[in-house]
Amino acid sequence: MDSVKVHLFAPGLDAGGISARARFSGMALWVEHGDSRLVIPADRLAVKHGGFDGRQWLLEWPAEGAAAAILLPAGGEGERLLAGAPAALAAQLDQHGRRDRARSLRFRVGMALVGLFVALPFILLGVFLANADRIAGWAVGKISLAQEQQLGDLAFAQMRSNLKVIETGPAPAMVQAIGARLTAGSNYRYRWFVADSPEVNAFAMPGGYVVVYTGLIEAAGNAEEVAGVLAHEVQHVELRHSLKNMVYGLGWRAVLSLAMGDLSGGAWAGMAEQLGGMAYGRDLERQADLGGLKALRQAGIAPQGLLGFFAKLAKQDGNLPAFLSSHPATAERLDNLRKAIAEQGDYPAEPLPYDLKAL
Ligand SMILES: [Zn+2]
Numbered sequence: 001m002d003s004v005k006v007h008l009f010a011p012g013l014d015a016g017g018i019s020a021r022a023r024f025s026g027m028a029l030w031v032e033h034g035d036s037r038l039v040i041p042a043d044r045l046a047v048k049h050g051g052f053d054g055r056q057w058l059l060e061w062p063a064e065g066a067a068a069a070i071l072l073p074a075g076g077e078g079e080r081l082l083a084g085a086p087a088a089l090a091a092q093l094d095q096h097g098r099r100d101r102a103r104s105l106r107f108r109v110g111m112a113l114v115g116l117f118v119a120l121p122f123i124l125l126g127v128f129l130a131n132a133d134r135i136a137g138w139a140v141g142k143i144s145l146a147q148e149q150q151l152g153d154l155a156f157a158q159m160r161s162n163l164k165v166i167e168t169g170p171a172p173a174m175v176q177a178i179g180a181r182l183t184a185g186s187n188y189r190y191r192w193f194v195a196d197s198p199e200v201n202a203f204a205m206p207g208g209y210v211v212v213y214t215g216l217i218e219a220a221g222n223a224e225e226v227a228g229v230l231a232h233e234v235q236h237v238e239l240r241h242s243l244k245n246m247v248y249g250l251g252w253r254a255v256l257s258l259a260m261g262d263l264s265g266g267a268w269a270g271m272a273e274q275l276g277g278m279a280y281g282r283d284l285e286r287q288a289d290l291g292g293l294k295a296l297r298q299a300g301i302a303p304q305g306l307l308g309f310f311a312k313l314a315k316q317d318g319n320l321p322a323f324l325s326s327h328p329a330t331a332e333r334l335d336n337l338r339k340a341i342a343e344q345g346d347y348p349a350e351p352l353p354y355d356l357k358a359l
Contacts, residue, residue: 152207228306
């Protein structure tokens with residue numbers, strides 16, 4: 001049988017994948033690109049169906065501890081390749097066939113409404129191949145709140161074993177109480193954790209997981225500074241910065257698995273590491289600062305702690321705290337914070353009733 005043009009994603013290749021040709025021969029899938037040839041036994045292949053328009057086929061197989069895949073062209077060419085698939089794949093293909101008839105009808109009804117944009121999926125696919133980053137942004141926009149919670153649960157489960165979480169006592173109680181004030185009315189169901197570690201660090205994860213290290217609480221001069229950090233971190237969840245970073249970091253496999261509606265697969269295995277080393281850009285930090293100030297005001301907590309804590313960390317010489325590597329406190333940023341606080345003006349704020357030294 002003739003080979004069919006496909007798009008190949010594999011470890012070591014360009015993140016956007018490369019063009020290749022594929023065919024079934026005997027009991028295996030043969031994929032050729034340049035002078036290289038991959039022969040993958042059919043029983044190692046996982047069939048996925050869905051994609052940007054509900055008509056794309058993806059054949060995935062384990063490779064070098066990660067996964068490789070080919071994306072088949074939509075329509076006739078892809079079907080032609082699958083027609084040559086050996087019996088080992090018949091059950092998987094059948095299953096998709098049955099499940100997808102309903103989906104395909106829904107898709108056609110949807111498409112009739114947007115008949116003009118019938119080429120959109122192909123354009124999207126083209127854009128994806130040319131610019132995976134922008135499509136990652138698009139994919140993030142398609143993630144529902146419930147799916148984000150699910151991803152957050154997965155990521156936190158991956159990370160939790162590396163954290164010494166303090167479950168009870170005054171520190172978690174304080175973080176929980178301040179956090180609840182800062183997120184009143186949010187769509188997210190926040191979960192607050194204190195981790196026992198001398199590192200000056202705190203981070204937020206998709207779906208509303210917030211972790212504060214005891215080192216950060218010790219470095220803070222008062223509860224308002226802790227509240228400032230929390231107010232800032234919460235914005236990275238509310239504005240979906242942490243979700244975007246995670247999807248960008250995981251790359252095309254996460255994007256494809258989102259497009260396939262698959263949140264359970266191996267594409268999400270490295271989530272926790274992605275979040276660990278994550279830095280936000282200048283624009284996102286600014287957004288989180290401004291949103292944080294608003295949240296502090298709504299909660300009736302003085303805003304100076306947010307500025308004070310970052311200014312204090314920025315002044316330290318030598319070993320910079322982990323928190324600053326993911327949230328750089330540049331002079332420009334501190335200036336902007338100062339200005340925003342001045343513009344906001346004074347508002348009634350009771351001092352927070354926590355004595356950090358007693359903790
Ligand atoms: Zn930040």
